[in-house]
Amino acid sequence: MNAPAPVMRVATRRARPGCREAYEALARGMIEDARRFPGFLGADLLPPEQDGDDHRIVTRFASEADMERWNGSAERRAWHERMRPVAEGDPEFRVLTGLEAWFAPATVPAARPPIRWRMALVTWLGIFPTASFFIWFVAPLLEPLPFLGRTAVLTGLIVLTMTYVVMPRLAHWLHDWLRG
Numbered sequence: 001m002n003a004p005a006p007v008m009r010v011a012t013r014r015a016r017p018g019c020r021e022a023y024e025a026l027a028r029g030m031i032e033d034a035r036r037f038p039g040f041l042g043a044d045l046l047p048p049e050q051d052g053d054d055h056r057i058v059t060r061f062a063s064e065a066d067m068e069r070w071n072g073s074a075e076r077r078a079w080h081e082r083m084r085p086v087a088e089g090d091p092e093f094r095v096l097t098g099l100e101a102w103f104a105p106a107t108v109p110a111a112r113p114p115i116r117w118r119m120a121l122v123t124w125l126g127i128f129p130t131a132s133f134f135i136w137f138v139a140p141l142l143e144p145l146p147f148l149g150r151t152a153v154l155t156g157l158i159v160l161t162m163t164y165v166v167m168p169r170l171a172h173w174l175h176d177w178l179r180g
Contacts, residue, residue, distance in 0.1 A: 006041065006168040007064050011091040012054040019086035020051065026086065027057055030079035034059065037073070039066025041172045044179075057091075062168060067095075114178040122174055126166040130158050 015023035024045060031043040039062035046056040061067040070076055080091075114122075134157050142150040171178070 005064065005164060006060065006062055007067050008058060008060045008096045009067060010094045010096070011057045011059070012094075013057075013083075013091040014048075014052070014054050014088040016086055016088055017052070020047075023055065023083065023086045026079065026083050027055065030076070030083075031057070031059075033075045033079065034070055037066065037070045039063055040070070041168060042175050060172075118178050122170050122178060123167075126162055126170050127158070130161050130166055134158055134161075 024047065027045050031045065034040050034043060041060040041062055043057060043059040046058065048055055059067070059070075061070065131154075134154050138157065139150065139154060142153055145153065
């Protein structure tokens, strides 16, 4: 399975004193432009808990290539130029991939993770059909293998499918409900 890995980037940057509203308006405009790029899965602007702390912009793309397409775009460069007068310095970036990217807000101090029961329900919504598919169609082909071998192959296929196919779509489709 050679599906590209979903990727999340967390950018941190501080607004200049007295420029918080202008910085946030520009950041929202930049996110709106990013929505038009292929592979864009979503973004969140996380304001600082206290004035003078960093803002965070969490951006999700379907693949690293999609994120790089946005990174190299004239639109992104223009937004960063517009933000220079209202921001202190350049942004710092942290990139996450795979499943860590879908429930990563715990690594972003200003963000609240989704409610646990909602994360559990979304995970179940992904695992149930995925596991059912592999148990129904693949498990019979693995009969010659010993129990632990079958289990290793099935769980490996389920984890790969969840990481690269199912969770990116579920997290995108149910983003608002997860964060609600």
